[in-house]
Amino acid sequence: MNRPENPSTLMSIPDTQAGSDERNLAIDRVGIRGLRYPLAFADGDAPPQTTIATFGVMVALPGDRKGTHMSRLVQILEDLTAPGAAPLTVPGMRALVDQLVVRLDAPGGRVEIAFPWFVRKTAPISGVASLLDYEVRLAAELAGDRYASFVTVAVPVTSLCPCSKEIAEYGAHNQRSTITISVRARGAVCVGDLLRVAETEASSELYGILKRADEKYLTERAYDNPRFVEDLVRGVASRLSADARFAGFAVEAENFESIHNHSAFARIAKGL
Numbered sequence: 001m002n003r004p005e006n007p008s009t010l011m012s013i014p015d016t017q018a019g020s021d022e023r024n025l026a027i028d029r030v031g032i033r034g035l036r037y038p039l040a041f042a043d044g045d046a047p048p049q050t051t052i053a054t055f056g057v058m059v060a061l062p063g064d065r066k067g068t069h070m071s072r073l074v075q076i077l078e079d080l081t082a083p084g085a086a087p088l089t090v091p092g093m094r095a096l097v098d099q100l101v102v103r104l105d106a107p108g109g110r111v112e113i114a115f116p117w118f119v120r121k122t123a124p125i126s127g128v129a130s131l132l133d134y135e136v137r138l139a140a141e142l143a144g145d146r147y148a149s150f151v152t153v154a155v156p157v158t159s160l161c162p163c164s165k166e167i168a169e170y171g172a173h174n175q176r177s178t179i180t181i182s183v184r185a186r187g188a189v190c191v192g193d194l195l196r197v198a199e200t201e202a203s204s205e206l207y208g209i210l211k212r213a214d215e216k217y218l219t220e221r222a223y224d225n226p227r228f229v230e231d232l233v234r235g236v237a238s239r240l241s242a243d244a245r246f247a248g249f250a251v252e253a254e255n256f257e258s259i260h261n262h263s264a265f266a267r268i269a270k271g272l
Contacts, residue, residue, distance in 0.1 A: 023063070024063040025063050026060070026062055027060065027063075028060060029110060030068050031056065031057045031068065032056065032058075032070060032073050032074065033056040033058075035054070035056075035057075035077065036053065037053060038050060038052055038053075038081055039088060039113070040081070040088065041053075041117070042087040042088070043089075043190050043192055049117070049118065051117065052116075053113050054114045054115070055111070055112065055113055056110070056112035056113075057073040057076060057100065057109075057112075058109065058111075059100060059101065059104045059108065059109040060143070061106065062107065068104060072104055073104070076096070076103065080096065090185070090188070093138055093139075093140035094140060096111055096140065097109050097140040107144065108141070108142055108143035109141070110139065111141075112138070113137065114136070114137045114138075115136055116135060116136070117135075117153075117191060118133050118134075119132055119133075119195065121205075121208065123207050123209060123210055124214055124217050124218065125211070125213040125216075126210075126211040128209050130207060132156075132208050134153055134155055134195060135153070135154040136151075136153055136191055137153075139152075149185045149189075151182070151189050152180065152182040153181050153195055154180045155178065155179045155181070155199060156176060156178055157177050157179055157199055157204065157206060158174055158176060158203050158204040158218070158222050159203045159222075159229070159253075159255050160223060161174065161226060161228070162226035162227070165223065165226050173257075173258050173259045174222055174258065175255050176256055177202065177232065177254060177256065178253070178254050179232055179233075179252070180251070180252045180253075180254075181198060181250075182250045182272060183240065183246045183248070184249070184272055185246065185247070186244075186245060187244070189245055189246075197240070200239075201235035201236050203221070203222040203225045203226060204222040228264075229265065229266045230266050232253035233251050233252065233266040233267060236253075236268075237249070237268040247271060248271025248272035249271070250269035250270075251267070251269075252267045253266050
């Protein structure tokens with residue numbers, strides 16, 4: 001039979017992490033990774049959505065400290081996901097990392113969150129609605145008084161090869177592609193805005209359910225909007241460069257080629 005711990009016994013247990021380390025080597029990041037928790041996230045004015053997120057929570061450790069208190073890192077996630085807690089937002093990442101460094105008495109900290117985000121989309125002709133999932137990653141880092149916030153989205157799209165269209169007597173090869181956008185935000189950023197940038201620059205966007213009239217429309221749309229992998233990254237990069245909300249960005253595109261046993265890949269980065 002398990003007995004409750006005597007408070008005086010708990011007080012006598014040594015706190016090894018709080019001890020000193022004679023090597024005096026500071027650690028850039030120490031903490032936990034790969035911990036999954038339910039998360040309520042709100043994007044802009046959209047209603048909050050509950051998803052399952054994978055967290056990384058880390059702090060900087062001074063050279064004279066033996067270790068950090070891992071349980072406190074988990075407790076931060078408990079508080080974030082407790083019943084009645086406000087949903088997380090991109091601007092709310094600042095308060096989360098502020099709380100982290102205060103609780104751990106650390107000179108800096110970083111929070112990383114990855115989760116699937118679902119958008120209900122309406123097919124262009126039939127109007128049938130269905131969900132499409134996107135991969136989202138958020139990161140926030142505080143070092144002294146320097147704060148940085150990052151938002152990453154991976155967006156599945158269709159790309160149709162301009163060269164194939166030009167040389168073929170009929171048809172053109174197309175494939176599903178992934179456009180990945182990472183931005184360093186200086187202002188309010190909505191995940192939905194980044195999704196729309198990627199889909200606008202593709203040959204065509206994707207939907208969960210399509211009727212025949214929708215399939216005809218999207219096939220013809222892709223044919224009328226051929227895109228090399230180079231076109232994808234240049235188109236997205238042009239839009240991001242013109243947006244004052246972004247202090248820096250990286251955009252990658254990967255085409256999972258339908259007539260080759262390899263992918264085509266391109267990347268543009270600026271200030272990230």
